[in-house]
Structure formats: C-alpha cells, structure tokens
Amino acid sequence: MKIEIRKAGIGQVRDIQALVNASAGQGLMLPRALSDLYEYIRDFFVAVDSDTGAVIGACALHVCWESLGEVRSLVVDPAYQRHGVGRDLVRHCIREARELGLSQLFALTYVPGFFRKLGFEDYPKEKLPHKVWSDCIKCHKFPDCDENAVAMNL
Numbered sequence: 001m002k003i004e005i006r007k008a009g010i011g012q013v014r015d016i017q018a019l020v021n022a023s024a025g026q027g028l029m030l031p032r033a034l035s036d037l038y039e040y041i042r043d044f045f046v047a048v049d050s051d052t053g054a055v056i057g058a059c060a061l062h063v064c065w066e067s068l069g070e071v072r073s074l075v076v077d078p079a080y081q082r083h084g085v086g087r088d089l090v091r092h093c094i095r096e097a098r099e100l101g102l103s104q105l106f107a108l109t110y111v112p113g114f115f116r117k118l119g120f121e122d123y124p125k126e127k128l129p130h131k132v133w134s135d136c137i138k139c140h141k142f143p144d145c146d147e148n149a150v151a152m153n154l
Contacts, residue, residue, distance in 0.1 A: 002051065003085055005092050008058065013037045015055035016044060021063065028110060028138045030147075032073060045092045047076065056080045059089035061096050067103040069093075071115075074107075090118055097113035098154050108147040117152040123130045123151035 008016065017037050024031035037044075040060060047057030057076040063069050073094045076085045097105050106123060107115055116122075128149060 001049070001080075001083065003056065003080070003083070003088070004050050005045055006048065008041055008046045010038070010041060012044075012046050012055050012058075013041055016058045016073075016075075018027050019058060019077060020073055021057065023075045028106075029073070029075065044073070045089055047080070047089055049080070050093040053132050057085045057089055059086070061105075063100065063102070067099070067101075069097045069102045071105055071107040074109075079145065086114065087118060090115070093112055094118075094152070094154070103154055106125060106151040108146055108149055108150060112148040112150050120150035122153045123149045125149040142145045 017032060017034055020029065020032045023029050043060035043062050045059050046055050049056050057080065059074040060072045061069055062072055071090055074086055074089060094105065106128060107120065109115055112122060
C-alpha cells in the first residue's frame, strides 16, 4: 500500500466531506458543511491511495492568529487506519505550521491520546483565545463542547 500526502484540491472536497461526515455519524468528530470545506480547502492536506487515486484521509491546518494554529478535521478511512496515515497527515500540518512561523498548535478532539503520541499535551479549553471560538458558534454543541483540547509548542 502506497499513500501520498499532498495539498487538497477543489476536486477532492466532496471526498473529504464524505469521510468527515461518515466519521461524524459515528460520533468520532463534528460534521463539516460542504460550503465550509470549499471555503477552507487551502487549509487541507489529503492522503491518497496511489494505486486507486482514492482520498483515504484528510487533515487541515487552520491559522487562528499570528502565532496560533489549529489542527482540525483529521479523518482516515477505517480501512486505512492503524497504518500511520493520520500521524503523517498531522506531521504535514506541523511542518507547515513551522514554515509559516506559528509558535503553537492546538486541536479540539475526541481522541486526545492520538495527539499525545505526536507530542501534544492536554490543555485547558478556557485558556484558548476567544478568537478560537468564532467557529464554535456555528456548532450544534455550542456552548456545551465535549471535545478535549490539546496543544503543542513548536
């Protein structure tokens, strides 16, 4: 199995949404509207199965403020999990965050243990800047967020 990680393109938005919303349907992450994915497509990396060309994973790096970025919408097709695809997607986000000059990354997640293995640490949500919560207002769980915050200094 050969997997390639690369920046996402417009033609992959519906594939990303299908992966995200299937995972959201299982309660593993929050759903994403198609309009949001088109708006933020430049934030996304995709994992593509080189043999089939199928999008089998995605992850976004969203710049929140001058020194702060968020790793969001990490998803991997269940058939490809436990092969390092999620790890590689997050590492691409970390690399890009460093290239951009960000000094801290965070993620809101239902799977904090995964992020801890990559060097993130638990972080109190209350300490995140208010700017971070602007997207949360659109969430159906707002203001009762049940995700865990993790952060990493770069």
